[in-house]
Amino acid sequence: MSNNDFNTRLFKHLDDHQKDYIQRLSDAVSIPSVSAWPEHRHEVVRMVDWTKSLLEKLGVKVELSDVGKQKIADGKEIDLPNVILGTYGNDKAKKTVLIYGHLDVQPAQVSDGWDTEPFVLTEKNGKLFGRGSTDDKGPVLSWLNVIEAYQQLNEPFPVNVKFCLESMEEYGSEGLEDLLKSLKNTFLSDVDFVVISDSYWLGKEKPCLQYGLRGICYFFLDVECSTKDLHSGCFGGTIHEAMTDLIALMSTLVDDQGHILIDGVYDEVAPLLPEEEQLYKPITFDTKAYCSEAGVEKTIQKEKEQILMHRWRYPSLSLHGIQGAFDGVGCKTVIPRHVIGKFSIRIVPNMKIATLEKLVEKHIQNIMKERKSPNKVSVKLEHGGDYWVADPNNPQYIAARKATVAVHGIEPDLTREGGSIPITLTFQEQTGKNVLLLPIGASDDGAHSQNEKFDIINYMNGMKVMGAYFQEIAKL
């Protein structure tokens, strides 16, 4: 049977089973596998076990890998969730594709401003709302649904598949790098290609393939002023307050143009070459839609090319929160004794994490010297993940382009991604093989945000592209 004939059967089969796929995603979303909440670790473990059973039902040989402990507050330690290593097929005549994805999600609560319960998948107007629907439970299940569809159609699977599914991605992939290094000559040794579906299109209509990611360095800025919280009427105006120092420090990090104010940060950033500048011109990107998706009036940069460059190839610094600060309703007049500011820097070629760590440390020390405050201040790199850039002309990208055309009838844009998948570079280094980012979600999916969703059409078409991709890979 030709590829085209099989595609027609496969696509129809997938369409006929849409309800089952939605139910499966609903089951996955109902497990609140938030990696950032240590008290939810049992839910992350439940998600790992649920996925393991599903894989085993599909005939995937599964091994759970213990990756050690995580240090949490006050010197306590908890188990990191096991990493799922799966093997499906072992035919030496076939190519082997390693699929990476993650089962953990960002925190979510109705009180954050969700219109629906975040851990109840809710269908509205062709959209499936729920935490993890697009990041990354929907894409992970899409791969599994495709394997199931081939089985139900009695079609031999065209490639061998290996799975690496982790559950700490949203917390910097703790433990995974060491595991992959230890698997270089075993589990990873026969991998031909690595593919990751954990990112989003640049718009709502046009598919893309991505060949770059920014890295991330997440910092904790710790300020302590006293041995206990204090009454601001009794002590206000007489002591150096922790929050005052912290706010002052945090306000020295980035200006209103998004420019990072830490000395030396831009020194290692790769210069923009004329050839690279040309790459941005043909990319379809609607700046108005970008603003409306973010719910903002305007962006810092005006031109499409400038916005994309600041999203993909320049570093950025974001302030995320302050632990220990009063954030409830009403008025509390306490001076908190200890606050921790959270900020992250997205890093790009050719920045080095070690250099950045030193520059941040020096910057904080310098500002504190100027402030003449006696408070205890320290800054710590909580986790760091490298940037990654690949060759979009690799045969794997050509295969994915053909698969995209078979489903969408158009060539995908070749783009980069401003977010981070910290382990991507490690996969490239430990396998020595090409890594492809194959996003299936739309730009307005709202990953990490309130009302995260996955469009049913993207779920369905995403599976079709994945199904066709396996056939194209088999031809290489």
Ligand SMILES: NCC(=O)N[C@@H](Cc1c[nH]cn1)C(=O)O
């Ligand atoms: N879908 C990828 C993603 O959301 N990645 C996270 C990774 C991360 C690292 N530290 C905290 N989160 C991202 O924020 O880009």
Ligand SMILES: [Zn+2]
């Ligand atoms: Zn993700």
Ligand SMILES: [Zn+2]
């Ligand atoms: Zn994410």
